[in-house]
Amino acid sequence: MIEVENLTKRYGRTTAVDGVSFRVQKGEILGFLGPNGAGKTTTMRILTCYLPPTEGTARVAGYDVFQAPLEVKRRVGYIPETPPLYPDMDVGGFLDFCAKIKGVPSASRKAKIDEAVDKTRIGDVRRKLIGQLSKGYRQRVGLAQAILANPDVLILDEPTAGLDPKQIIETRELIKGLGGDHTIVLSTHILPEVSMTCGRVVIINKGKVVAEDTPENLTRRLRGAGALRVDVRGEAAAAASEAVRSVPGVLSVRARAEAPEATTLEVEAEAGRDVRADIARAVVSRGLDLLALQQVGMSLEEIFLHLTTTDTAHAEAPPPVPPASPEVTA
Amino acid sequence: MTALRNVWAIVEKEWHHYFGSPIAYVALMVWTLLFGIFFYFAFSLFLRQSMMAAQQMEFGGGPKMSLNEWLIRPVMHNMAVVALFLAPMLTMRLFAEEKRQGTIELLATAPITDLQIVLGKFLAAVGLYGLMILAGLLNLALIWHYASSPPEWKPVLTGALALLLFGSCFLALGVFVSTLTRNQIVAGILSFCLFLGVWTLGWADDPSAGPVMRAVAYLGVTTHMEDMVKGVVDLKDVVFYLSFIAFGLFLAHESVQSQRWRA
Numbered sequence: 001m002i003e004v005e006n007l008t009k010r011y012g013r014t015t016a017v018d019g020v021s022f023r024v025q026k027g028e029i030l031g032f033l034g035p036n037g038a039g040k041t042t043t044m045r046i047l048t049c050y051l052p053p054t055e056g057t058a059r060v061a062g063y064d065v066f067q068a069p070l071e072v073k074r075r076v077g078y079i080p081e082t083p084p085l086y087p088d089m090d091v092g093g094f095l096d097f098c099a100k101i102k103g104v105p106s107a108s109r110k111a112k113i114d115e116a117v118d119k120t121r122i123g124d125v126r127r128k129l130i131g132q133l134s135k136g137y138r139q140r141v142g143l144a145q146a147i148l149a150n151p152d153v154l155i156l157d158e159p160t161a162g163l164d165p166k167q168i169i170e171t172r173e174l175i176k177g178l179g180g181d182h183t184i185v186l187s188t189h190i191l192p193e194v195s196m197t198c199g200r201v202v203i204i205n206k207g208k209v210v211a212e213d214t215p216e217n218l219t220r221r222l223r224g225a226g227a228l229r230v231d232v233r234g235e236a237a238a239a240a241s242e243a244v245r246s247v248p249g250v251l252s253v254r255a256r257a258e259a260p261e262a263t264t265l266e267v268e269a270e271a272g273r274d275v276r277a278d279i280a281r282a283v284v285s286r287g288l289d290l291l292a293l294q295q296v297g298m299s300l301e302e303i304f305l306h307l308t309t310t311d312t313a314h315a316e317a318p319p320p321v322p323p324a325s326p327e328v329t330a
Numbered sequence: 331m332t333a334l335r336n337v338w339a340i341v342e343k344e345w346h347h348y349f350g351s352p353i354a355y356v357a358l359m360v361w362t363l364l365f366g367i368f369f370y371f372a373f374s375l376f377l378r379q380s381m382m383a384a385q386q387m388e389f390g391g392g393p394k395m396s397l398n399e400w401l402i403r404p405v406m407h408n409m410a411v412v413a414l415f416l417a418p419m420l421t422m423r424l425f426a427e428e429k430r431q432g433t434i435e436l437l438a439t440a441p442i443t444d445l446q447i448v449l450g451k452f453l454a455a456v457g458l459y460g461l462m463i464l465a466g467l468l469n470l471a472l473i474w475h476y477a478s479s480p481p482e483w484k485p486v487l488t489g490a491l492a493l494l495l496f497g498s499c500f501l502a503l504g505v506f507v508s509t510l511t512r513n514q515i516v517a518g519i520l521s522f523c524l525f526l527g528v529w530t531l532g533w534a535d536d537p538s539a540g541p542v543m544r545a546v547a548y549l550g551v552t553t554h555m556e557d558m559v560k561g562v563v564d565l566k567d568v569v570f571y572l573s574f575i576a577f578g579l580f581l582a583h584e585s586v587q588s589q590r591w592r593a
Contacts, residue, residue: 048439049438049439050435050438050439050590052590052591070441070443073439073441074441076439078435078439080432080435082432084432084435084436085431085433086343086347086431086433088346088347088350088351089346089350097339097343097346098440100336100342101336101340101437101440101442102440102441103332103335103336103441145436
């Protein structure tokens with residue numbers, strides 16, 4: 001649905017986007033991840049025909065953004081970082097205007113507006129001036145505007161920025177629900193959002209794609225030096241560490257928590273070497289009760305930091321030891 | 331067809347902004363108020379002059395005074411000056427505000443062309459300006475009601491046309507200036523200076539001047555009003571105004587497009 005090849009955008013001397021390539025299949029939700037200034041917004045602006053690329057091509061539904069911008073625009077719904085709204089218009093009037101410029105035929109205009117209003121749950125503010133709406137409602141009006149013409153592709157630049165947790169969850173649900181019918185590209189720097197909503201992630205840093213995969217694969221790939229979590233009954237940090245350290249292939253052991261019920265250790269092992277069975281045997285043979293032994297993936301947050309902070313981190317430093325819980329909370 | 335619909339959608343939106351804010355009301359109020367004041371003064375002058383003429387008549391006749399010449403023409407000329415001041419008010423926000431609010435991104439990513447956006451905004455401004463002219467002309471209805479021999483209506487119509495064409499030149503230029511900045515005030519001031527510059531070109535009009543000065547004067551927007559206010563619509567004046575407007579809109583269009591490349 002979206003094909004981006006070798007896309008480059010320079011502003012004078014600065015290169016905002018540098019040879020970015022990726023593809024998005026129909027119905028897929030792609031997460032576009034990167035620190036501020038990585039080139040996310042620029043890439044999205046090129047995809048929506050707001051900016052022309054300096055080099056490379058981008059095609060949406062087979063139409064080149066440069067050669068057939070009107071065809072592309074007809075198929076793309078877009079919310080920029082700050083939703084483009086007229087504060088002196090009421091929500092209904094604004095959506096009506098958007099429907100007109102998006103070429104929604106007048107016969108189905110009312111139905112389409114009703115549908116978008118329902119989907120984004122803004123029915124109760126329909127008669128209100130946009131200038132009086134809260135940030136969350138504005139964001140949703142922006143979303144309503146984007147899905148209004150039922151576009152094949154939705155491009156959402158930080159759709160949950162500035163929302164409260166409840167609204168964030170609602171917006172995520174909404175986006176998830178839109179996937180399938182629509183092909184979605186969404187940018188964010190809130191990482192759990194990506195693992196929750198997106199089927200695939202493109203991580204971009206300094207204008208370049210540094211990783212592209214499913215959130216699970218990325219996590220697996222970067223597990224690298226295989227972090228483990230070992231739970232042992234009782235206050236036995238010293239003894240347990242001792243036992244685990246004796247296993248060949250274990251690089252480091254760290255006690256995370258020690259309590260009468262259980263002691264938690266974090267173990268880092270050599271990459272590609274499965275030491276789980278050896279650890280279990282070592283612990284049990286010392287007379288300790290092994291409660292849990294678990295492989296801990298890096299959270300997306302850590303992968304993100306890992307990929308975007310140091311370019312050479314991959315080769316040299318082992319990834320940071322992940323926290324005990326593999327789940328990251330918002 | 332879709333092109334027209336798109337242009338119309340922009341016109342409607344701009345009218346919504348004009349009438350949803352004080353802009354339209356202030357512009358209409360100032361315009362009609364000044365029209366009324368100028369009309370009143372021109373009318374008093376006309377009355378005094380015709381009184382004197384009537385006295386002279388007893389001693390063997392004076393010139394017959396025409397309402398068109400003494401009343402309507404000077405008012406039209408004064409209103410041209412008012413247009414110079416009010417036109418920036420109508421155009422300064424057209425693009426500057428869209429850029430400041432970021433809504434230009436909405437327009438630029440919608441399936442409409444830049445030309446349709448520029449035309450829509452220009453026509454919205456011309457529409458409001460046309461409404462102002464019509465409201466001003468209501469003053470003249472008084473004459474028809476009270477004058478014993480009503481003035482000719484054709485020069486009034488061509489005078490209004492002259493005002494419309496002349497003001498539209500400013501509006502087209504103003505649309506262009508508005509694309510240059512995201513600050514309305516800057517757009518307003520720049521437009522006013524530019525309008526004033528174009529206006530003063532007409533002052534070079536002097537029969538004794540050389541060909542260069544004559545050419546400069548030809549570009550002045552006021553030079554082409556004279557005949558029309560008198561009731562003579564010369565095709566070359568109309569063509570001048572239309573090409574001036576087209577040039578202004580061309581600049582606006584190029585400016586909008588080029589900003590995509592630079593932005």
